[in-house]
Amino acid sequence: MHTMKYMENKNNVIEFILLGLTENPQKQKIIFIGFSVIYIVSVVGNVLIVVKITASPLLESPMHYFLAYLSFIDACYSSVNTSKLIVDLLHEKKTILFNGCMTQIFGEYFFGDAEVILLTVMTYDHYIAICKPLHYTSIMTRRVCHLFSGVSWVAGFLHVFIQIIFIFRLPFYGPNIIDHLMCDLNPLLNLACINTPGLFVAVNSGFLCLLNFLLLIGSYVVILHSLRSQSLEARQKALSICVSHTTVVVLFFVPCIFVYLRPATTLPIDKAVSVFYIMITPMLNLLIYTLRNTQMKNTIRKLYSRKAISDES
Template sequence: MEQLWGNQTMVSEFLLAAISPTPQSQAVLFVVFLLVYLSTLVGNLAIMVTVNADPYLRTPMYFLLSNLSFLDLCFSTVTAPKMLMDFLSERRSISYDACMTQLFFLHFVGAAEMFLLTVMAYDRYVAICKPLHYSRIMNRCLCSCLVLACWTGGFIHSTVQTILTMQLPYCGPNHVDNFFCDVPPVIKLACTDTYVMELLTVSNSGLISTSCFIILVTSYTTILVKIRSPEGCRKALSTCASHLTVVTLIFGPCIFIYARPFSVFSVDKQVSVVYNIITPMLSPLVYTLRNKEVKSAMKRLKTRSITSGEKIIS
């Protein structure tokens, strides 16, 4: 469908690319991605419930971890349900308004998560390099303000990206070369010169992802440099290993997609799927498998649940 805008005919919907060309493989992928999405929901909800229910985890680090799990859950939900519906549909369309809404929340949650990971790196720096002052510096009020600042920064970033994208005229074609709406593939469909817009978008998204990544690498390098003893370095690496793993999973694909001109690579769509669907599922696995405190808290919560259930039955 099309609508008139000025003297041009504007598209009112976009057609999304297919992950697989055959209905049979689409059905298989639907099951796989459904399991991935359900695992993302269960894993991140488990961390959120565990952190909030266990008194031993009511520390700044786990408060930030709970917020990271919430962002992972939201980030996956922005794209996964629509992708699952498209697996069962022959015509993978999305309205213009829905496309812009998806684009907005994708960058809103994604940027907030990057800012939060940077805050988590600062938390680890204070905990390891200034342990005697940790409780005074990373108090609950400061942590709440930092989380609020992450959400605010994500909102501002996403608003700028969405406004820049919506200002462009889209009069055809309307085939988005991706499985969901994102800035790079959408603005390529604009029926006007987008060179300046691409530079603005890259300088926005690319600057955020690259600068946050540099800050993260610098903070962890500073931690290792300040700790002289081999035993101290080993403990620091053990503490930060899970965080570094998540940072690599998130910032690697993000820098690849956004911190370069919008030239098309054959692996772009696959990288987008990994970044938006797979990574949010892996984050809770990384934190629970490498974190003894979280695993112990989950066991205590499970034991309390079983005990409570037995009391109710009896």
Template sequence: MNPTNHSQVTEFVLLGLSQIWELRFFFFIVFSAVYLMTVTGNLLIVAVVTSDPHLHTTMYFLLGNLSFLDFCYSSITAPRMLVDLLLGNPTISFGGCLTQLFFFHFIGGIKIFLLTVMAYDRYVAISQPLRYMLVMNPTVCGFLMAASWIGGFIHSIVQVGLTIWLPFCGPDKLDNFYCDVPQLIKLACTDTFVLELLMVSNNGLVTLMCFLVLLGSYTALLIMLRSHLREDRSKALSTCASHIAVVTLIFVPCIYIYAKPFRTFPMDKAVSVLYTMVTPMLNPAIYTLRNKEMIMAMKKLWKRQKDLISCLEH
């Protein structure tokens, strides 16, 4: 059934980050740089993991997938936001809004499930090192990745399915720079109390529970590491610290946005910018700066590129 049959609103106005031209231009410069670093950093990790045979392990396979998802996640909102900041034409069609909402929650859902898989991978590697290759074999790894994508799709289609039937008869102004459930539901011309409870349960409480489970698992890992040799403990601690930092950066803003009633608060846009723009940029740095294997692989990739350029020039 066509949703426009139930709605007088055919497009929404995105209020964005600011209505002041000077601020919009400043934000355009800043977030253009942020997006460029996000794309470069994440695609570099994907290229390094793909090209270096020494990194063809489960841990780096999962890391490469996370970087690819971070690239996709930021690309769902950032390009349109940058265009709107520069041109000042912040309108989006009803269908375009639902499409953006679908992919935003699709990729975001995959990331949450993938982080859970990465935590499980580290748990097996540290608690059962001799059985690690048997437990986390390529078949199991592929199955877990497929399950993450299916889980993300189911999560996202539920969001769209609950939203698409709502009647929108005005107002048409979304108080954000992209389409998301909390802002969209507030514009519906009907009582959305029950729907908000469903959304908070589906998004906020599930995210909170996953976050607490992940923190608990990493706490157990840190306690377990006390009995390991110093060299092994140092490497494992570095990996766990990176994972905990990324998990915190992703989950805490999501919990703030989705685990509370859908009301507007002063910090909402700042938190939205944090987890849609800043966090995908920081993840490559968090995973690479303390990872000697990644740094060595990047150096080798850079050397191969220089050698290739030299051969082409001669």
């Protein structure tokens, strides 16, 4: 039997029990190994991208400046939930304190919102580079880049602040069992002891993702339309950039739209979708931008060639 803990004299739940992916010990061991490998590759890879860009002339390029920010956000976003998820796989009982649950939700939405806005900013950067190349350096100055990155952090904080304030006003008297991998709005709202507004998540998070997604798709329609008058080489280079970014956008936005653009209900497939966007997507972002970005590949080759020469000497 699962037990419940309550705050003295208040009857508010102070601990939640997470059911996780499976209760089978053998499957948990296999999942633990797989998740650990994915997590290490994702975090280490994204951190290396940040270090390599900041330590090279690529940092002067707005595109790579934003890419470094994206890698940093992905490393943080992946760590918010994945680290505890991996540790929980080693324990039969998976619990999280109420404050820890709030911390998870804060981190997930803070870095998630920052990434949503940063991906939108990167689309604007691509639009200027492709459609207004002669004015690119005068528009995308370092000051503008700092402003855009600052806006992504501030907007992310303001959005998650609204979420947290809303949750803290809800009464949780029991039960405290969350049939999920982590603390998230949908399963948490289902435990509240009042009829929570089911459209809250859809309006506050789902529509935000959908509107940004449609804005990004619309921007790329404009970009592709403008490519008709450019040379074949320019079109190939622009398409290469657009394909990488569009792939990242689809991988991030589609799962989020599926989870959040609906009333506060929990579906069995939500667990698999959550694993995808909190673990797989940050790793795929790393691979997509590293493998498709010629300048990044050249920088990595130079760094490794220098390391090889120093090792030989």
